[in-house]
Amino acid sequence: MTYDEARSLLETYTKSESLLRHAICVETAMRCYAKKFGEDEEKWAIVGLLHDFDYEKYPDEHPYRGAEILKEKGLDEDMIEAILGHANYTGVERKTLMAKTLFAVDELSGFLYAYALVRPTKNLKDIKLKSVKKKLKDKAFAKGVNREDIELGAKELGVDLGEHILFVAECLQNNAKAIGLEE
Structure with missing residues (x-):
């Protein structure tokens, strides 16, 4: 699957501006980390782009339904496995x-x-960083965000949480126009 095909698939299933923006944010961060790790940037970007593509249409079957659709479309197994693994409840x-x-x-x-x-x-x-960490402790702020997953993610990735936060923030800022944070 090409990037353009992935983008088309995302836009076919997802109409919510906030979900589309989230997909671009995750794609951006994935692309940056792929570059940092010397991995395939387009492949990682596609995974970031499509990780929630089925959520709006099939919220109760996410990400299982998306994985089925992606398998039918011939997406690589490691990409599908990564998408399934982003949701702790799948057990993948x-x-x-x-x-x-x-x-x-x-x-x-x-x-x-x-x-x-x-x-x-x-x-x-x-x-x-101190300001971001203070906001992370404020449970009323962005209350839909799972703070434990943020900490666990950095730990599983083997990176310092502070460095991870600053790296992802820089990635997002470098793509500010695409994610709606124009200067």
Whole structure:
């Protein structure tokens, strides 16, 4: 599957602006980590883009229904496994670096996007880690974001949580226009 085919599939199943934006945020972070790790950027970007593509249409069957659709479309098994593994309740073990990275960036991307929106500048430039961590402790802020998954993701990926936060924030800021955080 090409990137353009993945983008078309996402847009066929997902109409919500916030879900589309989330897909682009996760795609962005996946692409950055792929580059950092010397992995296939397009492959990782596609996984990020499609990880929640079925959620709006099949919320009670997510990500199982999406995995079935992607299998029918011939997506690589390791990509499907990574998508299944991003949801803890599936019980699919995150064995590959790609799967661990998807899990590590999913919740964090959503949190950082919400964090950017409450900043006076509406962006992620020059953020202070201390400020982000303070917001992470505020359970009322971005309450849909699972903080335990953010911590577990960094641990499974084998990266320092602070470095992970700053790296993903920089990735998102570098793609600010595409994710709606224009300067």
